[in-house]
Amino acid sequence: MNTAVEASHITHRFGSTVALDDISFKIGEHELFGFIGPDGSGKTTLFRIITTLLVPDKGSMTVMGRDTIKEFRSLRSEIGYMPGRFSLYQDLTVEENLNFYATIFGTTIKENYHLIEAIYSQIEPFRKRRAGALSGGMKQKLALSCALIHKPSLLVLDEPSTGVDAVSRAEFWEMLYKLRDEGITIVVSTPYMDEAMRCDRIALIRNGKTLGIDTPDNVRKKFTQKLFAVSSPDIYSLLLALRSMPAVNSAFTFGENIHVTIAPGKTIDEVERSLAEKGFTDAKINGIIPGVEDTFLELTQK
């Protein structure tokens, strides 16, 4: 597999804040690669370096084998970038925005329409509407169309799904798979842990450092402890009770369950007994397989 993006010891500071701290990684061509981490973890800074918009303090970055500093001009036509903040022209219509982006990259809507058809056809009925008057979901689709219209080899999407509802997010990911299968390398960031499972490989990122780069399945397997799901109708009382038990190492809410790990030398039986003593006679306990979010919580606790 050829390398599409290669970062080597990238460090970047803003004043006294270290946004990126000696980050290195390789992303293969035709890969759908995810950076998973919270706001402020350094994702946007990293993406601005990948897209040639920011020069790092230290380290080097190449895209398609070309240096992002020396060859930024030629690289820009290879890269499609969708920033986290909506950055299209609010007072141009849907169609005018798309036309504008096609024109500055020396192409036409017609030439690459096949790439955006599945996405753009959903907002085409509103092509005469100003971008500023679109709903969140439609803005997202227009921004993606504009990022794709010059047929980039690399698509960089900064939190495309933040603030988007669960169903639209699932549909958005279906579109990304199609683009990847067309041969476009995709780098995406998200704060949603469930979206991590949808990537080919992921990097967990926090405080400017990567906590591990691997397939989502392998990241999941890095979870070192036994994990149990405990449930009871009054979840907040259950959480407080579990936290107070010496036999419990960690307790985190996951929807209707609380995911629990056991303190060294203790057993789940002790937790079960304490729960019964505290009056949680209806509590259910099951051993479960950890997900990416469990791993992220475990890694960030260290």
Next chain:
Amino acid sequence: MKDKVIEVQDMVKRFGSFVANDHLTFDVYRGEIFGFLGANGAGKTTAIKILCGLSRPTSGKVIVAGTDAFRSPEEIKKKIGYMSQRFSLYEDLTVSENIEFYGGIYGMTRKEIFPRMDLLIRKLDFESYRNTLIHDMPLGLKQKLAFSIAVFHGPEIVFLDEPTSGVDPITRRQFWEMIYETARNGITVFVTTHYMDEAEYCNRVTIMNEGRIEALDTPTRLKEIYGVSNMEELFLKITRPQNNKA
């Protein structure tokens, strides 16, 4: 009978020929965590604006904290707290200045503000941040502060509009623990979210679609009624009914 904090009957909001809220009817009870879910564009924001006194309904009956949203939307604003996804704190004011400012906005006197501020700062473990600019605070802490400020004046109800958007998994959970604690203290929490696991943390959940309320009940009951195993499936079933016919 349960004490109603919000009472909505046949609420309609039109923008020209577009019906954003199509005869909404629901009650919210005191001390409950009420989840307000729906796809983008379903009409959630329109409804929240009316409930917060920022916009008037076209027709229908809307009572929030005992006040009529038709006649006295200004009165409503005094009785509620509000926090949006992109926080409303002033970046170039310090922690204590923000607390003082918002306390003042809500009509609290300095005598009321300062002792309560000390309590809050101790409770949040923010002693070392008291004189820090919001700009220099980590995101997770800003979020906690924004929520604490939204309930600082002791409102009857607090509206949280996607409060955990983009927040890391640990902070998101800590944030929900603050929500639980607030509800236990009798403040009603009205919350929107796109995280389906968070829908499970609500006492009751509504799901809006195309301007209407399609479902309203406890998460457990809704899963039973629709025959699904989790909230994500339920959401899909309600917001994309055409997918289920195939």
